[in-house]
Amino acid sequence: MLHRGEKIMVQTGVEHADRPWPMRATGPVPIGSITKVATATVVLALAADDDLDLDEPAGEVLGVPGLSDQLTARRLLSHTSGLPSDPADVTGSCLRQVRDAEPVCPPGTSFSYSNVGYALVGLLIEAVTGMTWREAVEAILLRPLEIEPVYVGDAAAVTGHSHSGRPVEQVLPPMLEPAGALALSAADLVELGRVHLGKPGLLDVVTAADMHRRVPLAEPYGLADGWGLGLAHFGDEHDDWLGHDGTADGTSCHLRIDQAGECVVAFTANGVGGAELWRAVADELRDLGLTLPHQRFREPGARxxxxxxxxxxxxxxxxxxxxxxxxxxxxxxxxxxxxxxxxxxxxxxxxxxxxxxxxxxxxxxxxxxxxxxxxxxxxxxxxxxxx
The missing domain is CATH 2.40.128 (Lipocalin)
Incomplete structure (x- = not known):
């Protein structure tokens, strides 16, 4: 956790259930969908340098026909593209998956979480930079933040575990790497969160404000209270935290950013019970005075x-x-x-x-x-x- 310039790190447990190695502060845990925050931050950095127009049709950026003119980086990042959640064929072409997909809604009309959308964002990054997604996220984001890149499947990554404590193998199709391939420590996530507290060097003020602004019609029921360009909103306009949650195979990770309070909270767990532990930790932090918003699923008094x-x-x-x-x-x-x-x-x-x-x-x-x-x-x- 980073709170007004002071870092506080706590770790417990082991990295591998079958080996007596304690969890390190630098232990890279597969962070699942929090990878999308890194991918989105790279896109906004490219936009800040005028290398990518967030509202240009993706098909024009990629130079390929057959994609809807309504598919833009802005809609892909905010999950308002209308694309389905996951590819029907993880071994096929991403572009073919996007072309052939039956939209769940017209682009720009509703929120629907889409890993396929972020796979397409990865292709936009590659087209603009001439690098692979991994090379771009390392060069533009991770290396400048002094974060050692680790990916799902790397020997250095911490193992996820089932409820029984059994190690769980990480499975992620290459197509979906921009949506979920990173393995980072909680300390790494704090550094990523600092970018969105205004750490200089990556995003200018105007671009950051665009990324953090709530997107109209992006109402992510069951996930958060709103959505920007790659970051979720938790709470309301009076107490608004940015962040993202991520689950990989046998892991549960959480990132929260309070811009007003200059605070970043990061949590990584290498077991499927991590979500319950996160809720307990969040309650403890509330007792200590942090205003972490509760997630609402039902209206008060609903019967x-x-x-x-x-x-x-x-x-x-x-x-x-x-x-x-x-x-x-x-x-x-x-x-x-x-x-x-x-x-x-x-x-x-x-x-x-x-x-x-x-x-x-x-x-x-x-x-x-x-x-x-x-x-x-x-x-x-x-x-x-x-x-």
Missing amino acids: SVPMPSGDFGTYRNGAVDYTIRPDGRGACLVVDGEVFPELTRYDDATFTVRDPATGRAAPCGRFRGTPGAATAVEIGGRLARRR
Whole structure:
């Protein structure tokens, strides 16, 4: 943590369950989607140098036909491109995936979290710089911050672990490296966060303000309270923190940035239970006076209501189907064959399911449309339209 110039670092546990090595302050943990903050920061640095226009169609930047003129770096970075979450074929061409994808919404009209979008951002970086994504993120961002680059799959990366403590192998298709390939320590994340406190040298004031400004219609239900160009917003205009969360295979990582309070909080855990530990740490920090916003999933006073039969059905995002169907206890959610039981709907259109790990009701998603005639659901920030 960095608080008004003072750094505080705490580490506990081991880097590998089967080896007695204590977790180092410099231990690089696969940070999953926080990689997107690095990718987005590189794009904004290129924009600051007038090497990339955030509003130029991606197809024109890449010099390839067949991409929608509405696909721009600005929309890709803010997850308002309308692209699905993940590629249907991780071994195929990214451009083909984008061309062939069925949009979840028209570009610029709604938020829907997209790893495919960030894969395309990686291609924009490569086209503009003439470097690979790895070379660009190292040269433009990591090396200037004195961060040693480590990637998923490198021997130096800390191992993720399952609930049972079993080591988990990291699996990330090369196409999605710009969306999730970095392995960084909490200290590294603090340095990345400092860029967005105004550390000189990378982003000018105007470009940084553009990156940090909330994007209209980017309402990331289930993830945050708003979204900018690569950074999420937590809280409201009176207490607004920037940041991002990331999960890789067996890891859970979190970054929060309070520009007004000159504070960066970074947390990396090499176990799937890290999210619960993060919530406990955040509560402790609140008790100490930090104003870390709580994440809201339901309106205060929302009440459970019977599931309207018209809301049962299958909703699709790319190649992923979300099926809501009746079961012996009322309703359940089925995602690619995995059943999440005890789906409970509330009168604010949100719903919960039972978490198989804890047995407790866990926030899951939100219906769109009128009760009994839902047109879509939002789950984990992904918009899925009724089939």
